[in-house]
Amino acid sequence: MKAVELSKSYNPKDFEDKIYSSWVDGKCFGPQKEGCEHFSVVMPPPNVTGILHMGHALNNNLQDIIVRYQRMQGKNTLWVPGTDHAGIATQNVVERQLAKEGLRRQDLGREKFIERTWEVKHKHHAIISSQLKKMGCSCDWDHERFTMDEGLSKAVREAFVTLYERGLIYKGKYLVNYCPKCGTALADDEVEYENMPGHLYDVRYPYADGSGYITVATTRPETMFGDVAVAVNPDDERYKSVVGKKLILPLMGKEIPIIADAFVDKEFGTGMVKITPAHDPNDWECGKRHNLEAINLLNPDGTLNENVPEKYRGLDPIKARELVVADLQEGGYLVGITDHAHDVGHCYRCHTVVEPYLSEQWFVSMRSMADKALAAWKNGDIQFYPKRWENTYTHWMENIRDWCISRQLWWGHRIPVWYCEDCGEMIVSRTDVDTCPKCGSKHLHQDNDVLDTWFSSWLWPFSTLGWPDKTPDLKTFFPTQTLVSAYDIIFFWISRMIMASEEFMGQAPFKDIVITGLVRDKQGRKMSKSLGNGIDPLEVIDLYGADAMKFTLCYLAAQGQDVQVDMDSFKMGSRFANKIWNATRFLLMNLEDRNLVEITPDKLNTMDKWIYHQLNSAINTINKAMTSYRFNEAAQAVYSFFWNDYCDWYIEASKMKLLHGTAEEKDLAISILMDVLEKSMRLMHPYLSFVTEEIYQKLPNNKGMLINQDYPKFDEAFDFAEDSKVVSELQEAVRNVRSVRSKLGIAPEKKLHVVIRPSEGFYATDVFISEKSLMATFMGAGNLEIDTTASIDVSKAFPSAAIGFEVFSFVREAIDVEAEIKKLENEIAKAEKNLAQSNKKLSNEQFVKNAKPEAIEKEKGKKAEFEETIAKAGEHIALLKTL
Structure with missing residues (x-):
């Protein structure tokens, strides 16, 4: 078999458009x-x-x-x-x-x-x-x-x-609900309420018999021209004696009654409210209960109409309010003005203040x-x-x-109702109507x-x-x-x-x-044009590719939570796609002169069985996650299996066979690698559709277009739970040594002497012995010994324990401990000096007052870095001094 070559670098622009066209041309979506x-x-x-x-x-x-x-x-x-x-x-x-x-x-x-x-x-x-x-x-x-x-x-x-x-x-x-700017009615749920600062106006309404006046509280004095009553709560002892009396409406001079209605809040304002049925939902219901007239004050454009005194006509409500308040004050009707925040409805489309509006409409x-x-x-x-x-x-x-x-628009489905201009008949029809079924007239017009x-x-x-x-x-x-x-x-x-x-x-x-959830920026703010924090999906695709955007969003889409991203967030998806590309490229290069052979359970070693078990586990996890729509859990399972299990462990474990094995061992190794790779492409396809399709077409064991293939299923014949446990112990031993390297800052090129001491009867001892060279490679150990008799002197080694075994790393053979301590002490001294400067800057009131927010955040970030450096170096010194 000949090697298959992928281009050296992953570039989604080379194939994404081409692949999409092939899917469309192949009728794969229908x-x-x-x-x-x-x-x-x-x-x-x-x-x-x-x-x-x-x-x-x-x-x-x-x-x-x-x-x-x-x-x-x-x-x-x-x-x-x-x-x-x-x-x-x-x-x-x-x-x-x-x-x-x-x-x-x-x-x-x-x-x-x-x-x-x-x-x-x-x-x-x-x-x-x-x-x-x-x-x-x-x-x-x-x-x-x-x-x-x-x-x-x-x-x-x-x-x-x-x-x-x-x-x-x-x-x-x-x-x-009526939006004057859009010029149309709105449904209740198309109104967005916002708490806004306003005022409460106390206005005197004189008794018609000249015996005095009452005081009414209102947030919208410009609507008083539509007042048809003043209402009090029937249980309000203050006003029981005045119910039924007549009042003079200020600036209008007409008489209106005082009525009693339970909807009035005794604690609001003076406990007396003006009733304007055509301009307030509560007043509308009250008006219906008391058979009151509803007087519309607005034109369709939101300005005041002919039902108000001439001087206010044509004004919008806010301008009219200023003029009305001035006239009330001049006439001696205005008692006082107090600040009052209240919920104001806005159009969900244009954010204009919505007006209650009396009009003829269709309802469901x-x-x-x-x-x-x-x-x-x-x-x-x-x-x-x-x-x-x-x-x-x-x-x-x-x-x-x-x-x-x-x-009240022109763009949309016109209401399928016609009116006869001669007899007044209304026709509701599934088809267009040109003749009145009642009188035969041709003079019809459709509802506007x-x-x-x-x-x-x-x-x-x-x-x-x-x-x-x-x-x-x-x-x-x-x-x-x-x-x-x-x-x-x-x-x-x-x-x-x-x-x-x-x-x-x-x-x-x-x-x-x-x-x-919503997609928000890294500060948790909703993305919007006004904030300028939106991200164009096409810009993400241009920079990183469609797969990177899709996988990143899925990986972050925890159920019930908002997704916080910035442009750099999509590097994660891009790195993963790049990892898939490079891993595949390496494997395809190893196809030269190899033959793919049938894979049966009896041909598998412990690591082979482990990777199939991990594949089965990933399939199970993804199926459960997709059934409950936990997208992030599915994406994390995809990522963990391919990057951690397949690439970091299994491909690395297979390299020795590919390089030094017999022809038969090499054929079996590449066959297993290709089998798991093919299944991995199917596993990952929903989440990274383009790169998996492009790679799948290059695989020697592909079966056509990936989009049309079956999703991998749990394969009981290739599920090896016991072997998986053994490999988990092997991995734990490797992680122990890697942790020591990380904690003590030991460079990868420094080879360690490592001793593993299993407990008596530990079930993974035989695998530790048989896979000793593999473990040494993963640990970066120049010398790895499996000490089953506790005969090796480990008194000068750095110990770390796990259940069933202990790991001893001879650190002093790899690094100069005293020199390393000195180096870390110098790092601490330098970081402490920088930390003092940063603290001084942040405690400076002038800096905090005058600096831009991003400059302050940057300085806080530097301070945190210095503190982390000091803490980490201190931990390393403490560890080194124990050796």
């Missing part, structure tokens, strides 16, 4: 097997407005690991990719572009604006697809979907009309669907990893409110609003497979098995998918819900 268990995953569709960030990289790489692993388990596997039209976000992008041209969407008109938005979609979609391919995502591009493609649009209409027919969709005038009645989704959890149909996220899910489901699904983006994505697990049609994909791959997603969309998306699936499909859309 379902290929029939008559076996299926495994399907839907990709959380990224918004088509942007490019993928490190959070997407984590999410999609973990999905890729799962899918590749399950594919190699022999399952008929489908991973559906796709993108989301992201209604508000995408429309904002296009409107910002138009603003730079001095245009508004109204200047283009709806049709032209939508055409412009599709152009943005196509551009960004191409970028996202390219990024996913660079990462190596093995999703089936033939199944790619978009939330506004023809099939999903059909699904959206079917869902809307079906829910309407079931009485679960209704239209009504309600108080909704959620209670019955939430009950079905709760039952799915109680019955064990769905399971969260980690389990603690079940509390978040159940709390939201138990306290769910109806979902406002209409958005579009549906909330999440209304299409809550159908994602089954709409992507062809629903509402009964397609083969839907029959084969629904329900899906695993969803990987971030915790911040448990409300928005995960919960709603479960509700929709239970409602339309009669079962949960997936079994396992894997909630990832």
Whole structure:
């Protein structure tokens, strides 16, 4: 057999793109097997407005690991990719572009604006697809979907009309969350609350009969023009006598009543609150209980409308507040102003302050669907990893409110409702309507609003497979098995998918819900544009390769924890891929003139049996970790087996046979090495897909493309637990000597005289004797003796003990102890001098006050290094003085 040559250095740019193309050309990503268990995953569709960030990289790489692993388990596997039209976000992008041209969407008109938005979609979609391919995502591009493609649009209409027919969709005038900047209503869970400093204004409301006044506390005096009452708690003894009296609304002059309602907090402010049903959710409910009028004060752009005095019209609420407060003070109505921090709602997309807004909207009645989704959890149909996220899910489901699904946008699924302009008939239809079924009129217009983006994505697990049609994909791959997603969309998306699936499909859309942490910087901060601490996945790939990024993220992805990285973090994955490359290169060079022979248990020595046992153990560990989605544990098992067991121990142990053995010994040695290497490539493929595929194609024992091979299985015939224990003792002896070398700073080139003294009856003694030369090589021992009779004088040796044996290292034969002590004492003196300077600098108030934070951190780091040097050198001196 001829030697196979890999290039001298590992360079992922040489093969990653080529390999991905070969996978695509070979149709390796799509379902290929029939008559076996299926495994399907839907990709959380990224918004088509942007490019993928490190959070997407984590999410999609973990999905890729799962899918590749399950594919190699022999399952008929489908991973559906796709993108989301992201209604508000995408429309904002296009409107910002138009603003730079001095245009508004109204200047283009709806049709032209939508055409412009599709152009943005196509551009960004191409970028996202390219990024996913660079990462190596093995999703089936033939199944790619978009939330506004023809099939999903059909699904959206079917869902809307079906829910309407079931009485679960209704239209009504309600108080909704409204973003003035985005110009649309928002659902409750699209509002992010932030505690902000503000003020509490105490305002006098005079009695209509002139008998005095009461004082009302409010944080938003500009809404007083919509006041229709003042409320007190019915149990508040201070105000029982005034309930029913009339007040004069300041700056308006109209009369409003004092009412009693239990929602009023007696301890807040004066215990009297103004009731503005059109601009506060609590007031809205109070107004309904007391049959009060709701007066809307806002225009769609968030400015005050015609229902306020003329001087305030057209102003935004903050500017109007300043003017109102000044006028209240001038009129003698303002009693006082106090600081008051309170929660203020912001739009989750643009972070504009959200206004409660009275308008006509479409809603989905959620209670019955939430009950079905709760039952799915109680019955064990769905399971969260980690389990603690079940509390978040159940709390939201138990306290769910109806979902406002209409958005005042142009980009999105237009609501499938038509209105007859002649007879007023409302038609809800699965297909476009041009004739009124009631009066036959052709004068129809469609509802102007579009549906909330999440209304299409809550159908994602089954709409992507062809629903509402009964397609083969839907029959084969629904329900899906695993969803990987971030915790911040448990409300928005995960919960709603479960509700929709239970409602339309009669079962949960997936079994396992894997909630990832956030990717943060090394300081624990969330990555964001404003902080400038984000990492571009493509930059990582360009510098280190896709495998390095994937393996590093997986290695760090402990279940339930955030992942903290900086650019240097990915060196770890790169070093591992480089180790795989170099180890393989060495082995392939040793194929020259060798023949691969059949490997049977009877041909194996102790070290051979040990490596097969370690391989079996790694397979077991990885299978258990993948079953419970403990990605970091799987990655650590991969790393530990290949680097520590295979490379550091077994390849090193095999070198003597490869160099000095007989032809038969060399053939057996390289055959075992190639067998374990081939299995290792399969073992590591889900985690380092490109480098393993590239190497696998070079192996003499490959069986085609690695992506299509079976994952290694536990092989009972090659599991040697007893031999593994013996080798563990051998390794412990080696580690003892290496520890002495490390503690005393003995250079690798210095050969030690080592004596191992086994206890009487110690079960590994024979292996210590037979593998003495191997142990000596690992220890760096020039002379290793196995003293079974306790006849060697070890009084001048450095002792270290293990269970079953003792190890004695004759250190004075390798180093000048006195000279080494002197050298260490000099190191301590130098470090103490530097430490004193560092302490002086850090105790200088001017330095701490004026220096940049990074300079202070650098100085603290130097201080820690000096302290560590002093402590370590001191320990070494203490040890040396015992010799």
